Amino acid sequence: MPEVTLVEAARLAALQEMRADPRIWVLGEDVARGGLFGQYRGFLSEFGAQRIVSTPISESTIMGAGLGAALVGTRPIIEMRIFDFAMCAMDELINQIAKIRYMFGGQAKPALVVRMPHGIWRNSAAQHSQTLEGWFAHVPGLVVCVPSTPADTAGLLVQAIRSDDPVLFFDPKNLFPLKGEVAERIAPIPFGVARTAREGSDLTIVTWSAIVPAVEDAAGMLAARGISAEVLDLRTLWPWDEAAVMASAARTRRLLVVHEAVTAGGFGAEILARATEALGPGALRAVGRLGQPRVPVPFAPPLEDALKPDAAKVVAAAEALMAR
Amino acid sequence: MPEVTLVEAARLAALQEMRADPRIWVLGEDVARGGLFGQYRGFLSEFGAQRIVSTPISESTIMGAGLGAALVGTRPIIEMRIFDFAMCAMDELINQIAKIRYMFGGQAKPALVVRMPHGIWRNSAAQHSQTLEGWFAHVPGLVVCVPSTPADTAGLLVQAIRSDDPVLFFDPKNLFPLKGEVAERIAPIPFGVARTAREGSDLTIVTWSAIVPAVEDAAGMLAARGISAEVLDLRTLWPWDEAAVMASAARTRRLLVVHEAVTAGGFGAEILARATEALGPGALRAVGRLGQPRVPVPFAPPLEDALKPDAAKVVAAAEALMAR
Amino acid sequence: MTGGGDNRARLLALYGTMCRIRAFEETALAAHKAGEIPGPLHVSIGQEAVAAGTCLNLRRDDRITSNHRGHGHAIAKGAGIQGMMEELFGRAGGHCRGKGGSMHIADFSVGMLGANGVVAGGIPIAVGAAQGLRLLGSDAIVACFFGDGAINRGPFLEGLNWAALYTLPVLFVCEDNGVAAFTRAESVTAGPGIAARAEALGVPATSVDGNDAAAVDQAAARLVAEIRGGAGPRLLHARTYRLMGHTSTDPAAWRDAAEVAAAHEEEPLARLRARLLEEGVPDKALGALEGDAQAEMQEARARALAAPWPDPAIAWDDVQDAGAVTETA
Amino acid sequence: MTGGGDNRARLLALYGTMCRIRAFEETALAAHKAGEIPGPLHVSIGQEAVAAGTCLNLRRDDRITSNHRGHGHAIAKGAGIQGMMEELFGRAGGHCRGKGGSMHIADFSVGMLGANGVVAGGIPIAVGAAQGLRLLGSDAIVACFFGDGAINRGPFLEGLNWAALYTLPVLFVCEDNGVAAFTRAESVTAGPGIAARAEALGVPATSVDGNDAAAVDQAAARLVAEIRGGAGPRLLHARTYRLMGHTSTDPAAWRDAAEVAAAHEEEPLARLRARLLEEGVPDKALGALEGDAQAEMQEARARALAAPWPDPAIAWDDVQDAGAVTETA
Numbered sequence A, B: 001m002p003e004v005t006l007v008e009a010a011r012l013a014a015l016q017e018m019r020a021d022p023r024i025w026v027l028g029e030d031v032a033r034g035g036l037f038g039q040y041r042g043f044l045s046e047f048g049a050q051r052i053v054s055t056p057i058s059e060s061t062i063m064g065a066g067l068g069a070a071l072v073g074t075r076p077i078i079e080m081r082i083f084d085f086a087m088c089a090m091d092e093l094i095n096q097i098a099k100i101r102y103m104f105g106g107q108a109k110p111a112l113v114v115r116m117p118h119g120i121w122r123n124s125a126a127q128h129s130q131t132l133e134g135w136f137a138h139v140p141g142l143v144v145c146v147p148s149t150p151a152d153t154a155g156l157l158v159q160a161i162r163s164d165d166p167v168l169f170f171d172p173k174n175l176f177p178l179k180g181e182v183a184e185r186i187a188p189i190p191f192g193v194a195r196t197a198r199e200g201s202d203l204t205i206v207t208w209s210a211i212v213p214a215v216e217d218a219a220g221m222l223a224a225r226g227i228s229a230e231v232l233d234l235r236t237l238w239p240w241d242e243a244a245v246m247a248s249a250a251r252t253r254r255l256l257v258v259h260e261a262v263t264a265g266g267f268g269a270e271i272l273a274r275a276t277e278a279l280g281p282g283a284l285r286a287v288g289r290l291g292q293p294r295v296p297v298p299f300a301p302p303l304e305d306a307l308k309p310d311a312a313k314v315v316a317a318a319e320a321l322m323a324r
Numbered sequence C, D: 001m002t003g004g005g006d007n008r009a010r011l012l013a014l015y016g017t018m019c020r021i022r023a024f025e026e027t028a029l030a031a032h033k034a035g036e037i038p039g040p041l042h043v044s045i046g047q048e049a050v051a052a053g054t055c056l057n058l059r060r061d062d063r064i065t066s067n068h069r070g071h072g073h074a075i076a077k078g079a080g081i082q083g084m085m086e087e088l089f090g091r092a093g094g095h096c097r098g099k100g101g102s103m104h105i106a107d108f109s110v111g112m113l114g115a116n117g118v119v120a121g122g123i124p125i126a127v128g129a130a131q132g133l134r135l136l137g138s139d140a141i142v143a144c145f146f147g148d149g150a151i152n153r154g155p156f157l158e159g160l161n162w163a164a165l166y167t168l169p170v171l172f173v174c175e176d177n178g179v180a181a182f183t184r185a186e187s188v189t190a191g192p193g194i195a196a197r198a199e200a201l202g203v204p205a206t207s208v209d210g211n212d213a214a215a216v217d218q219a220a221a222r223l224v225a226e227i228r229g230g231a232g233p234r235l236l237h238a239r240t241y242r243l244m245g246h247t248s249t250d251p252a253a254w255r256d257a258a259e260v261a262a263a264h265e266e267e268p269l270a271r272l273r274a275r276l277l278e279e280g281v282p283d284k285a286l287g288a289l290e291g292d293a294q295a296e297m298q299e300a301r302a303r304a305l306a307a308p309w310p311d312p313a314i315a316w317d318d319v320q321d322a323g324a325v326t327e328t329a
């Protein structure tokens, strides 16, 4: 299996699917030039300007036109460039895309993928660094993908493109250069199945998206200190693999959720809540969360570093949990 | 103290503040005609068209212009008519209003209030019934008010208008006709202080906004069945009264959160997560949440009724918790 | 049917559609007042000619998107009446199985892609539908209905620019009734007007007396022919008047009585009726159309009232395939 | 200074500002390349005349809003250089204490209400600022800078309509460099153009050669006078060229070399320099301005490099008053 970067894995996945299904097309800014990150490199020459549509800076319409095109039977990939710009298209996403199948009594399934590279990335400051994926798990009608490896990105993107549901696909932009193996023929990865990134017995760390490598590093450091951490990469937040999390947490009795998003009101809260609801509080010895404090992402490196979750902070959080 | 409806209480609060401070003004659709719910009735004749600005249907600009006006020192009340339309103004709200003080290193405090009547209301269906208040507790920079009584609505609105923070004020539109006493001179109610709606010893029910009366009814029914429920109305979600919730939950050892919003990923998750983090899982015997299932709000009465939390569902959830 | 014309048959077809729209909405108003219809209800009484005149020029496989005041658009596009009435009543037999109601009526079987509860919400959907149809090799077009209030929202600019850019087959239809909810259009809309805005975005515009059904029909016929011929999007600006309040419970008492009375003189059904009489159509024939429409809608109301409510279990259906919650969850 | 004019002093003032903008951005580019400046950096090299010509006509208490390519606007409005440079470097002495960076520079002390990382994000803010100023009884105006890319986003329509409706004192300045990121404006913008769009929204527009500083100055002088006189908003459409790539790391290699070479011939500093020489300003005097600008920016860079980083503890500051989290929370 060839080793490729994560962004190239995503490119290959979209390429494979677009070759197989002429109803798939891409719309977004600069996609004809390959996209901001090269994730559509070469697509224009292969698929032509009807299927690779470089659009005006009109996020509302990028999103809404994707919906309209889905309603007549095409399968658009809606490229938002950077997640934060999706704020310009929230009516289309939340009021329209998420609800239309239901409101119309099932007359239409908007089969579309919204790609939204997200996360803290090279001191891009508050308006280009947000991680609000937890919001969308709260919105009925949406599937939420948050992969962290090249193989998962490729497999989940294939699944997303083939799905009849509207799928929000959060490309982990800070991990675009990350290398990993990707199959020649990319198989879909089902939604809602966590990946066990590391097995362990002392505590369960649940995580996803760009922070996963830091959590894996932390697990290595913890091992060196005699703490055996199991790391579950959720890969999708809705549906999410409650069974895998519960099984692991019931075993280790310690549950830590790590995400790059702000801790308060983040999806980590849902995981802890479900764990105590489902297992009963008595089944657990300690629970905790590590995320960004409830502060916008600052520009200056020392400030960003102070707030951003990293391996050292994961180690500290895990040790605090073990001490309880 | 006179008895007034909740919407009238809100009107009186805004009136009082606008009389005291000429920098306060209102912008939104139809506000010159008193607003969709009469919450600005009579304001045009008293304050004139410069301070009561009926706007085009331009939600992005209603929100963004409010911000701009705050940056030069006025204190706008931004009226969104119905919460769901704020989806058309999320860039302005999330990328701009919430972050500007931080991004600019404290050079400006956008002192503004965004009023967003929200919630399920008379079979208005999926695009006019959303309760996404939990989203905003997750966004640094914002204060989130979710009152449920005329007096709280009035007092919190006064506080919101006087606050230098951007405050999201979720008017509980289904409770607009609800009557209650409001002081002649409305005093501000500080953010982050829960109201004990009912004292009890067997379990703690934490709730807010339009569902509060149903929870109070349920507590009455539970009392008739020998279950003593303490009801805490949070009144604000950010800041929220963690101390009061923890004290009550530590005492009753059973914690139920009830909100009209979808359960999955709602703010109830944060409350359960904090409770188990802060008190330790062992301190609690049972925790649970009751909200709308992860389904858009349907139109037909039997469908809406099936999904919407109500007193009977609260009783059932509380009894299930007591059985654990 | 293609190509406009003022021949009698065509005028009669227009009149028939308009009578059905009027009768549907009058019936719905009465049912709402009687407590049979829950939720908000926006009727288009006085604006029927725009829907009828436009849709008479559409094929069944053409699509439309609509707004909160969409009964007329749906009926004119051929949506089933019983399914519409039951949707308003929130019954299981509604087009949306009772999940949508008046503001979210859709009937995909006739190309009606949905009403919309968000002003201007249908605009991006319409341009995308047109783009999708082209990708699929179809020569179907999309008509996009919205009010004068929608032209002050961003999607109007974005959608028209987009449609012009990609030469998409979209007929934008602005129903200019001069009012948005309780606010006059002139008090919130700057500049020379709707048509000028469209032209500035590369979309040729035609203004028409929207209460003159034949005029709407003729203009729409020409524009639809241009669009289907590949010329790109067009905008039809139809001036009309909302005879009733914003919603069924709004008396719109702020309007001058004289203004409303004058508007009643210009209302499109009476005008078309007078013209048909002039053209020699017997009063009885018109009466028959009117009576049929009334009878159809009365029956639809009666059947809707007797129709079963949706089973509460379906409340959980049709959210999504992956990650759907179940009643027992 | 009010009233345009081509007198020497005015041209020299323009030239001085433009030299400072150019020197600031060349210095920033070098510093970015050297790894001294983190994050994305968008420079306006080649577009300096628009900022300089516009802001020369503004008072200190006038406000501006800007976009992602905003260094020139800030400098022309009088923002402190050291605070800007340190902001780019992410240092404690930056105008935003290192929290904003290049894309979020603001200097409220001179009426610079902020750059913006969202295209068109400054438009609603500008109109609201103007509305607020009027409510406060001020006669200050607001200039709102944005690119040709912004005219395809909804807020352009909403904001211009709004400003025209309320006759607000806003000067919209569209810096039309013909490109948005990696896409040519003409390939994403339909219709007759920016000025026509503005006029259709009730905002009179003036087009100008944006690389001719004197022309920009004259046009801005007239428009600012009209606006301050109460005439309502105006739009200045300034045609220019972005000599560098979209960001500091973008080579913009997709552009024809000949095109870029031709654009260099038309770049505003060289043109104004030639004109000043023609007008008899000694080369030495111009060289002194240029040298001063370079020296100022070099010193700013050196000082920024030596300046302290922000204390990590301030990362928690200035989020909000109520409900602020603390480091230990």
Ligand SMILES: Cc1ncc(C[n+]2csc(CCOP(=O)(O)OP(=O)(O)O)c2C)c(N)n1
Pocket: B029, B057, B059, B081, B085, B088, C068, C069, C117, C118, C119, C120, C146, C147, C148, C149, C150, C175, C177, C179, C180, C181, C242
């Ligand atoms: C984005 C948005 N803002 C506000 C509303 C509330 N609203 C519903 S209809 C309406 C007036 C619309 O006027 P217009 O588009 O002219 O249509 P008309 O009702 O006159 O047919 C308003 C303000 C809404 N539905 N969506």
Ligand SMILES: Cc1ncc(C[n+]2csc(CCOP(=O)(O)OP(=O)(O)O)c2C)c(N)n1
Pocket: A029, A057, A059, A081, A085, A088, D068, D069, D117, D118, D119, D146, D147, D148, D149, D150, D175, D177, D179, D180, D181, D242
């Ligand atoms: C809403 C939004 N969409 C996309 C972007 C990404 N982006 C940043 S600058 C830019 C191009 C802007 O072009 P223009 O407005 O012409 O300004 P210029 O860069 O040419 O000065 C784009 C697409 C953004 N910042 N905001």
Ligand SMILES: [Mg+2]
Pocket: C147, C148, C149, C175, C176, C177, C178, C179, C180, C181
């Ligand atoms: Mg109207």
Ligand SMILES: [Mg+2]
Pocket: D147, D148, D149, D175, D176, D177, D178, D179, D180, D181
């Ligand atoms: Mg540009």
